[in-house]
Amino acid sequence: MMPYYVGIDGGGTKTAVELRTRGSAAHSRAVFGPLNCNSDRTAAAKTLTDTLAWLAAQPEGLAGCDGLCIGSAGISNPDAYNFIQDIIRAGGYTGPLQIVGDQVTALAGALGQPVGTVLIAGTGSICYARTADGREARSGGWGHLIDDEGSAYALGRDILRAVVRAADGRAPATALTELVAQRLGAPGVQPVIRFTYAPTTTKKEIAALAPLLDPALQQGDAAAQAIIAHAADELTQMAAAAMQPLGLQTGSMALLGSVLQKNETLRAAVITRLTAQFPTLTFPEPVGDAADGAAVMAENS
CATH class of the missing domain: 3.30.420.40 (ATPase, nucleotide binding domain)
Structure with missing residues (x-):
């Protein structure tokens, strides 16, 4: 057997x-x-x-x-x-049984062992770091109402904010206005407000707007560029806060989640910022997913 x-x-x-x-x-x-x-x-x-x-x-x-x-x-x-x-x-x-947070298995899956740092930006966002002797730290991940900066939800929220600010004249015109109007099927501020505050609109619906940044960035839109810069700053701060107390800034960091894996502009901006602060930090491609990571941890239990 x-x-x-x-x-x-x-x-x-x-x-x-x-x-x-x-x-x-x-x-x-x-x-x-x-x-x-x-x-x-x-x-x-x-x-x-x-x-x-x-x-x-x-x-x-x-x-x-x-x-x-x-x-x-x-x-x-x-x-x-x-x-x-x-x-x-x-x-x-x-x-033998281990029950851990999904950020732990995501780290083990991405790096092949539960040692190092994982920065995740999907619908939400979090950074988790763990040393070989089991010390750990986290930053972010406190939910979309008060946190989740750099996540798809935060990007979608900032897109909607840019549209209403431009409509008010508080900010210059932005290509995001037309892109959001096409997504919602109607122009103007009122459809934006109805969508945003509708009982059926959850964080997932707002997060689904995040890909609209790509065509706006291709047009050189200043509002889209500002949203990316803000998200990159927030994710960089999140990562530094988790890594530095454990001395892991010379190790490896996996970048996971739909935002960091699909938005090349944001991913590059995060890597540029982190490399400027931590020149020896590496960003290997994930070797597996969270189920793989859990299996690795089970084998080593």
Whole structure:
């Protein structure tokens, strides 16, 4: 019987489960439902029980699992941690178990080990850093109402702000005005206000406006350039605040999330700023995702 280890990346819409056989390159992956204990515990419980059933159906059964690592958002809440732990143990798994924040598994997946720094800018934003001896620090990630600077939400919000400021005459005209009007299907400020404050508009809808920066930047739009510069400044400050207390500014940093992986202008601006402050900091391409990272941590548990 070949023992195996498992990494779980729990997300708000789906959960990726990576199974790897110890001592070989064999691996398999399954996808289950959402795993966010702070938003829907019924769905989270089903995802965990479905995952355990899939593992129990493996030739080695649950007893063959030599290590299990679960990465998910909201684990800093002890109640969420205990909720996951209780379901896993009640489901029959008795082996080594790690339950960590999804930023930890994202770091381990991107760099191949949970050591270094990861700067994430997607719908939200956060920077997480961890040393080889387990010391860790984070910066940002406090939610869109008071933080998440440099995220897709922040970019979308700043686009809307630029449009209304230009309409008022508080700022010069911007190409973003026409781009937003095309997206909303109507020109003028009122459609912008209706969209922004509609009960159906969530942070995801505002974050979806972020790609409008690209065509504006291609036109040399000053407002779009200012938004990128502000986001780059904020992400640079976020990264420095997490790295420096741990002395990791000479190590490696992974740049993750839709914003930093798809917006080349912002990515380049962040790298330029960080390199100016920390000349020996490197930015390797990710070697894996968060499920891979969880599997790496499970193997080393």
